[in-house]
Amino acid sequence: MAELDSPAEAGLVARWRELLARHAASACALDRELGERFGLGMSEFEVLERLVEGCAAGGGHALRVSELAPTVHLSQSALSRLIARLEKAGLVTRSMCESDRRGIVLTLTEAGRERYEQARPLHREVLAQTLGGGFGAACEVPSD
Amino acid sequence: MAELDSPAEAGLVARWRELLARHAASACALDRELGERFGLGMSEFEVLERLVEGCAAGGGHALRVSELAPTVHLSQSALSRLIARLEKAGLVTRSMCESDRRGIVLTLTEAGRERYEQARPLHREVLAQTLGGGFGAACEVPSD
DNA sequence: GGACAGTACATGCATGTGCATTCAATGCAA
């Protein structure tokens, strides 16, 4: 017959479902809103944001794909195609890396920066609405 | 030029990234492990679990699709196809609802219950590893 | 009863994703 979860397991499952619900709500809303108004998916926005941040640190809005990869939760192939979409949309530029010619350097175009700046307020607004009040399961410790 | 996020927005973004990371780690691990060893995706397992829970409440392991839908974070079409996969795999049975012939009633087969019972320990274990102690566990190789 | 809006689920289609593979460039060793 069915064995029951231990209290620890039950708490784990509860946290997992909470995480699933929050993720679904935010991700779904972000995809819809950003897609509708700016033609960007959630991950596209995320990549643009990393490029903007990379620019602040570096100098020329440039970032290696291999540096970007660990920060976005996508497979290597998915990231490659996402970048291809961004390039096709004129938001980033792919160029060969000088020091290692296997590598690709991403440059944010002016249009890319503008699109990001325009989309950011909506992104923050959606997050505030979906994550806003509650302090999520992500940071809680299972106790009961 | 770029306007900076307010402290509140920065906190929101930090929470969002944390949530993304946790979700990616757990979801990826669950999909891989459950898929590899039991031929189940994360959502497939989730649906089986709802059916098992539904059985505990009801009597005959039966649940309307329309009752199931709000508890899984999938579109209606995705859920329909997921159920078709489960049925094809012999884990659930679709039958017409007597009281409302538009509706579909799902019944967990014996094989479905067995598969669930077998998979559950691994499911809990993966959750414990990704949500529990290990913080930042990624689906990819941990960057050393 | 008949017309009609609404609900429950299935399906065609376009797209995004991951896995496996491929191609090119690098680093190392003999």
Add this chain to the structure above:
DNA sequence: TTGCATTGAATGCACATGCATGTACTGTCC
């Protein structure tokens, strides 16, 4: 130098997803 394992990224392919639509059934209003 040549040979070989490794790394960075692109691509073929299978598949899961969401949107829009289709189909079947229900309930209501006339």
